[in-house]
Amino acid sequence: MRAFVDLALLDPEALSDLGGLEPVAKLMGFSRILTLSDVQPIDGKALSAQALSTEVHRAKSAGKIPLVLATTAESLKHAARFRGILVELRTRADMQFATIARDRGVLPVITLEFLRAHPKNIATAAQNVVLLHCARIPFVLSTGARAPTDLRGPWEIAAVGRALGLPLPLALSAVSTNWSVLQGVLP
């Protein structure tokens, strides 16, 4: 039995209308949904390398997992230096990022929120998936929901992975077992 995990960038109290975080996770088939109480989003574009380092260490000391939103190639390279963080791919990754990320143990994230933002983003994500798959880097797919209406089930997220070119077992791993790169996320 797979344990599915999702990343939703919303406040847990926003789900009170639907019955709370745990009932929603149980209803949809997730064993855990990471929210803003577990994850600290950091905008990588607006920060220099030094400022990004400070923010990452601040988030880690607060007991949260840093999530760097990498919208430019430069912020992507800065974010790849840190061990045990999430990097949301919002731009096309290159081989340099892949090499560093593989050595450091960075976990790239592709969110449905990014795919919905523009039709071209689907092509960008498909290229990233090919690169990460060739470089043998585990990555995760998640909803990245900023509102309760954006939540989806694990099999729907895996189907998006299939649409991006992954075979179904790897797409399911991207929603479940690949989260084991970060310690303490999977039960």
Next chain:
Amino acid sequence: MRIKPLPPTLREKRRYLLVVGTDCRGVVRAVQSVFGKFYSGLAHIYCVESGLADLPVGGDIPSDGEQAKQIKYCIVRVRRDLDWLVRAALALYEFPVPVFVPAESGTLRALREKGVYSLIVGKVPQRLNKGTSNQKSKNPTEG
């Protein structure tokens, strides 16, 4: 005696998906919007049933006294090798409510027997529950 499973070529070429949160028209609109009318046609989406159901409160069926929210649901029949296309379209389309397909969706028999249908919908309709009613009628004490 153990019954041999059917080979993949002889299995049913359709898959039944219980979609919670929208109706059949919403499913077709999502696939057409995301992948276009061509792939929507290839997926052979056919509406089996749609209606309103009680949203489970805290993962359980609400009892008579509890106020339950009504939520749309539908059962659609799709081509087995393109069910991922329908699921991906549901994930990428922006619905006004959370939409998901329970993992146990697959065949009508699974929807009836595994209990997910009754968990989401609250009550199994008589039309889908023919197998159970036939078994009851075989019992001579019940007439």
